Amino acid sequence: MKAHVTIDRDVAIGDTHERLFGAFVEHLGRCVYGGIFEPGHPEANEKGFRRDVLALVKELAPTIMRYPGGNFVSGYNWEDGVGPVEQRPRRLDLAWMSTEPNTFGTNEFIDWCREAQIEPMLAVNLGTRGPDAARNLVEYCNHPGGTAWSDLRRAHGWEKPHDIRFWCLGNEVDGPWQMEHKTAWEYGRVATESAKMMKWIDPRLELAACGSSARNMPTFGVWEREVLEHTFDHVEFISLHTYLNNYADDMPSFLASADLMDSFIDEIVAIADAVAAERRSDRRLMLSFDEWNVWYRTRGKREGRTVPGWPVAPRILEEVYTMGDALAFGGACISLLNHADRVKAACLAQLVNAIAPIMTETGGPAWRQTIFHPFAQMSNLGRGRVLKSRVESETYATNYYDPRGTQEHRFAMPTVPYLKSAAVHDRDGGFVTLFLLNRHLQESLDLEVELRGLQATEVALARQLRHDDLSAVNTKDAPDTVSPAALEGVRIAQGRLTATLPAASWNVVRLRLA
Incomplete structure (x- = not known):
């Protein structure tokens, strides 16, 4: 995908x-x-x-x-x-x-x-x-x-x-x-x-x-x-x-x-x-x-x-x-x-x-x-300054239902993209940070980000939060069961960032700017 x-x-x-x-x-x-x-x-x-x-x-x-x-x-x-x-x-x-x-x-x-x-x-x-x-x-x-x-x-x-x-x-x-x-x-x-x-x-x-x-x-x-x-x-x-x-x-x-x-x-x-x-x-x-x-x-x-x-x-x-x-x-x-x-x-x-x-x-x-x-x-x-993200992604249809009440609690949503994202240009202008959620439960997502007017020189940080078991929790005895890890394979070339976001993952990528 x-x-x-x-x-x-x-x-x-x-x-x-x-x-x-x-x-x-x-x-x-x-x-x-x-x-x-x-x-x-x-x-x-x-x-x-x-x-x-x-x-x-x-x-x-x-x-x-x-x-x-x-x-x-x-x-x-x-x-x-x-x-x-x-x-x-x-x-x-x-x-x-x-x-x-x-x-x-x-x-x-x-x-x-x-x-x-x-x-x-x-x-x-x-x-x-x-x-x-x-x-x-x-x-x-x-x-x-x-x-x-x-x-x-x-x-x-x-x-x-x-x-x-x-x-x-x-x-x-x-x-x-x-x-x-x-x-x-x-x-x-x-x-x-x-x-x-x-x-x-x-x-x-x-x-x-x-x-x-x-x-x-x-x-x-x-x-x-x-x-x-x-x-x-x-x-x-x-x-x-x-x-x-x-x-x-x-x-x-x-x-x-x-x-x-x-x-x-x-x-x-x-x-x-x-x-x-x-x-x-x-x-x-x-x-x-x-x-x-x-x-x-x-x-x-x-x-x-x-x-x-x-x-x-x-x-x-x-x-x-x-x-x-x-x-x-x-x-x-x-x-x-x-x-x-x-x-x-x-x-x-x-x-x-x-x-x-x-x-x-x-x-x-x-x-x-x-x-x-x-x-x-x-x-x-x-x-910092939140930049508008134009997202092109496959979508899926869903319903959101709260069974505590009547039909008033049912929300039919239009199709939503598998990728949900935000981009923030820091106040000093030295970095742009991407927050990236892959909502597909089975498929990884091959991502390409076009950076207009932003000359990225290196990947300063790339982290992912994921676990094979979506019911995994952190406890007193195992406090780091779910914790951020490195997101490998993030690249910058010719004004474009490429990365592969694992299925069901939260990702943060921070780019250093010229």
Whole structure:
């Protein structure tokens, strides 16, 4: 099987924003407790942060981190998580049917972000709380001093403002599973008032309004339009969430599912721009894809993803990712890169243990899941100007079906190419990096890439991620079962790159330019 790709230095999609390579920490299962924070662990530092996890996070290289939720934030009183730890209340968390001890809160999260060299992104509770609590949190975090809330932060031991710039106005408020789920009109009003008051305190803030929790929501489209009718002049971003799944045990369709992300993004852009057109406005809202991942084995009804008895940090949603999952995940990475013109922030959900690229054993080691590798390669090598890839490849027909619901959950997709690709010209102009997914399960792909206006001198890096068994996983005892290896036989001659991509493989090729 053959494929041809043309990229031109002067035909670009857009520049990646640093925030495109973000991730997500929620008070969910063992993401915080036993994940990033485990006082008493042999690898814990004086603040209780696991140094082995921090080392893997730095290798993963996320650039912004969303916190504290997620569903959790819709019932969260931020005041519970600040001040002397021994005085913090224990609360029942209705999002994940757990007990929240509040020993880790906003200030600890900021300290962790500083140590990890990651920009913090905070979400405010627009479920059980509202604009008043949101503006108080901004004052606590960002005001220098001389007021009740800012001086309280200083009394708690954080003299300097946290200077948090990016904020989410609630989470998945369109979902009936959310605490104090709202209609688009109800949410639009509370989000607008929150945004207005938050920016009165700190005009530098960048805010994301909640878009649809999924493309299959019955309110999708109508929700965005009505919310933006309220919030358009007050926010910079509209959010969207997607989790890829393989419920039907149909690997070809699963590997094509990332193409639905492309459609979802295009549709949200069209709605946002239609609202702008109604206003005769040249203002363009950007997209925050602040939850995305592969997630299906531990997903389902509430009773199947919670533990009875209100435990602290239960083992829930601990998806074990396969080689096949890593391929679908890589397709999602490519989709994000290829929409760098409008997707200016994105957060892999989540970071540790709960549907995450990093796994830990409480009291024990930490290791990389299969999906760790495509993200790390995208984050470390995918920053720059995304060039438009014209792909000529054989195609296949597929259906993507989510059996949790009705016919609304069935998506018929047109034929999709076996090759999915993205190309990034780095900011210094010295390299171009190709991200290449061969979705054919049996056949290798003979690839030719025509490089227009790009004088490649050598192959600086060529790596593949594959395994003969698509169900192969990484474990505590075998953490490198699925890991990148050399991709042999990549050649450059007369402005063309040639390579053979193995069947069912994720590949990264980095070319040095003259």
